[in-house]
Amino acid sequence: MGALRRALSRLLSFFRKPPLDAELEAEIAAHIEMATEENIRRGLTPLEARRQAIVRFGGVETAKYKHREARGIMTLDILLLDLRYTLRTLSRDRGFTLVAILILALGIGANIAVFSVVNTILLRPLPFQDANRLMWIAPPPTKCGLSCATYSTDAYDEFRMYSRTFQDVTGYFAFSGPGNLSLNRGGAPIPATSIDVIANFFQLLGVEPAMGRVFRPEDALNGAAPVILISDAWWKTQFNADPDIVSKAFDMNGRQTTVIGVLPRSFDFGAVFSPGAKIDAITPLNLYGPPRGWGNIITMIGRVKPGVTLAQAQGDAEAAAPHMCWNNNVPKSCGSYAVHNGEGGVVPVPLKDYVSGRLRRSLVVLWSAVGTILLIACVNLSNLLLARAASRSKEFAMRGALGASRFRIVRQLLTESMVLSISGAVLGLGLAWILVSWFAHQGAIALPLLSTLRIDGAALAWTLLIAVSAAVLFGLVPGLRMAGGSLHESLKDSGLGSGQSRKHDRIRSILVVSEVALACVLLVGAGLLLRSFLHVLDVDLGFQPERAAAVKVEYDDSVPGDKDGTLSAQKRGAIFQEVIARVSAIPGVEAAGFTDYLPLGQNRAWGMPWPKGIKAPDKSPGSPLVYVVSPGYLRAMGTGIRGRDFTWDDGPKSQNVVMIDKGLAHYLAGLANWPNGDAIGHMLDTGGDGSRIVGIVDDVHEESTEEETGWQIYYPNTQANPTGAELVIRTTLPPATLAGNVLRTVRDLNPKQPAADFKPIQTLVNHANSSRQFFMLLVAAFATLGILLAALGIYGVISYSVTQRTQEIGIRMALGATMAQVQRSVLIKTLRLASIGIAAGAVASLLASRAIAALLFNTAPSDPATFAAMVLLIGTVALLAGYVPARRASRINPMVALRNN
Amino acid sequence: MGESKLDLLQGTLDLMVLQTLAAMGAQHGYGIARRIEQASGDEVLLNQGTIYASLVRLQQRGWIDAEWGTSDNNRKAKFYSITGSGRDQLAKDAAYWQRLSGVMGRVLAMSEEGGI
Secondary structure: HHHHHHHHHHHHHHHOOOHHHHHHHHHHHHHHHHHHHHHHOOOOOOOHHHHHHHHHHOOOHHHHHHOOOOOHHHHHHHHHHHHHHHHHHHHHHHOOOOOHHHHHHHHHHHHHHHHHHHHHHHHHHHHOOOOHHHHEEOOOOOOOOOHOOOOOOOEEEEEEHOOEEEEEEEEEOOOOOOOOOEEEEOOOOEEEOOOEEEOOHHHOOOOOOOOOOOOOOOHHHHOOOOOEEOOHHHHHHHHHOOOOOOEEEEEHHHHHHEEEOOOOOOHHHHHOEEEEEEEEEEEEEEEEHHHHOOOOOOEEEEEOOOOOOOOHHHHHHHHHHHOOOOOOOOHHEEOOOOOOEOOOOOOOHHHHHHHHHHHHHHHHHHHHHHHHHHHHHHHEEEEHHHHHHHEEEEHHHHHHHHOHHHEEEHHHHHHHHHHHHHHHHHHHHHHHHHHHHHHHHHOOOOOOOHOOOOOOHHHHHHHHHHHHHHHHHHHHHHHHHHHHHHHHHHHHHOOOOOHHHHHHHHHHHHHHHHHHHHHHHHHHHHHHHHHHHHHHHHHHOOOOOEEEEEOOOOOOOOOOOOOOOOOHHHHHHHHHHHHHHHHHHHOOOEEEEEEEEOOOOOOOEOOOOOOOOOOOOOOOOOOOOOEOOOOOHHHHHHOOOEOOOOOOOOOOOOOOOEEHEEEEEEEHHHHHHHHHHOOOHHHHHHHHHHEEEEEEEEOOOOOOOOOOOOOOOEOOOOOOOOOOOEEEEEEEOOHHHHHHHHHHHHHHHHOOOOOOEEHHHHHHHHHHHHHHHHHHHHHHHHHHHOOOOOOHHHHHHHHHHHHHHHHHHHHHHHOOOHHHHHHHHHHHHHHHHHHHHHHHHHHHHHHHHOOOHHHHOOOOOOHHHHHHHHHHHHHHHHHHHHHHHHHHOOOOOHHHHHOOO | OOOOOOOOOOOOOHHHHHHHHHHHHOOHHHHHHHHHHHHHOEEEEOOOOOHHHHHHHHOOOEEEEEEEEEEOOOOEEEEEEHHHHHHHHHHHHHHHHHHHHHHHHHHHHHHHOOOO
């Protein structure tokens, strides 16, 4: 209590310095007056009386100093002094100050931006209430895509009933495609994307609406009036942020749908659950409506009870799994979700891990890269400060001679670095802000939570931390060096060719070497990531994305009184055939066809089609992804077929046919022992009479561009029911030029066609590669920055040594050295520094590249081409950086050089 | 004046100031300094200026109060007076010093007798 009051009064007195000083002044004056008077009374002359009084008082300045020391915080006083002095010296040396602040701003700015990304994706909890209790419940990933990562509605109900550790379980319909909602407000319908969620979705996540209400159980019952929740972004763009939107109804997908609420800005479904996708609205999923019989459609999300550990939740889920039936009416399907032969299962993982776990390694690498940049920036600054310190050594020797302690001088220098660092941090914060706002609006990058990216309190704290550590890091070496020098040495030292500056030279060389080495590590890392990225671009995807585009087409194939779907299949076939014929007639369109799912997007599986008459093996190898397509689709995608494509004759009444990919054909042929290993013409058990394999298709990368391909099976959309229709066209012209024409043709045929996006297939591929590209570009940018800083460092050291050796060079030239010889000697010094740095950097890179091996694609961590390119690049940059001072050295006029100094 | 004056031990000045104020009532800086010099029989080497650091220290601890007033010969001066907690502290410190000096005296006496 007393200590606190004392500290407070000390702090207060710091801010009340002028009045307190004046008071003390008055007190001392009174003291001396009184002493003088007393002395006069004792018989001294007034002059002597005053002299004696002052002598008895002791040093007035010392008394004031001690008084201030006792009453206030000396550190603050000194800080103020140092700051004032620092600002004076820095403003005198404007060039140095600007360069230093700029270097720091780049280094610190990059660090803040990356920290914000890491914080948003990795460190910060998900934007839900008690997010650490949320679990993603799914089997481990398998070949058969989304269908093997989801559960049936029956299974969901059973899990909810039998699990004990979960407070509640929710989920959403995993197969909603983009553009599945069409909003009709007069004019062309507007396409939007909505997701069906189980009614308790928002209660479970703890998300409150910004306006209106969230779903209630009765919203999801049979016959309930259609309701919708809209996202903040859609509310603003589509409904002009209408404050009275709640309870208004709109024509959506042909039904009057009531808006019951607007979701808060902080809730972005796409950002968390499907990175890179824009979700405009949320609708309730009717668990007891049609989806009941649809098989695996629900992704489950659960909230465990407080205090439940992950292991407990996993044990609980394992125990509940045998109760879960794929379909309650098919007793055989009960327990099919439990682990079989080490596959499948019901496994809760923290939702956070599901959302961002796979990015952890990339983010850590990014973080290290940006940390390296800061390190290089610090080394660079150390170097600049050392150069400055060398020229200021006399100033400090003088201060030392006048009584400043070493500590006091180090403190002064640290204040200077702190001022530089904080200024750099402020500027860097500005840079980071620009960068972060730009990232946040890159909707095309498939990184989770990117749209919620911002510079928050944690980022500001991080800024302060790195600014202060940077200041200590780059200020300490020059500071200690300066304060450590002996007095006479510095005062005698003429600054040229003497011992002290030699020592400086050595330290500066070491700093530059380490800077080059660090830049090497960054460059190798960036090079390896770049090569990996190029390799990913080179992957044969099984289709040709260039000059192909897709557009979502609406159609109505309903036929009243159609019992088995035959009539509607015929109607559908006729519609599709007509669209394809009309679109193919557009000049520049080479091929056209329909599919329900595009590669690298959504997918589903229908189970394994075994060869007819073959018993399935015990261990299921997974099942192929299903695509329901029209004739001409594969040609439009640029996927090769052996055998034949579907034709319009493959109708609902003719024999069922399928095409399968090479991988599946190979597996089935091996299993069934088909002659010559050829699958064409053989029958598969796809229900009913089975289907004949008519074509073998190239393996398509349907889930990711990098991983191995799974299996695919294609059904004709006149024999199987497609989920939707994506019209794919292959063009001879750039696809975008045909967009208007194609959309107009489609609209002519169906006036209800919404103004759908015309998506080049290349954008699907780019989207799949976007997170790799994002990391690669960032690391490459940091590597570039690193090289520039290293070049600056080399230039600084060589240039400084040339300046120092002006006289020596002058003498040499006077003695007959040619310009070329002088240049060569400077360049050799440069190369010596650079090559030591490169050698050290190569060793460090070998170690560092092992750490990023998991992020590489078809690229060895010790890839010789990358290392060779690194050596060449850094060598060239170093030579360039050395060439400028070398040229200057060779232009030295011996007469001038010798006359000076 | 052949003998040099005593250097003040750390912390002793604060105690002297407190004692002076307790004995004499409110007093200005010069008065305190003079009083200490007189009481010590001019044996203490006191730079009178150092008294002000001590005064501000005691004030911050709440042991003394300060107020501007007028001295006997009509001069404006800051007058210091001891507070209640200052008196408590004085009693504590005085007891401590007496014990310490008693111990020191005994120890030193012993070393002289039993000395070499």
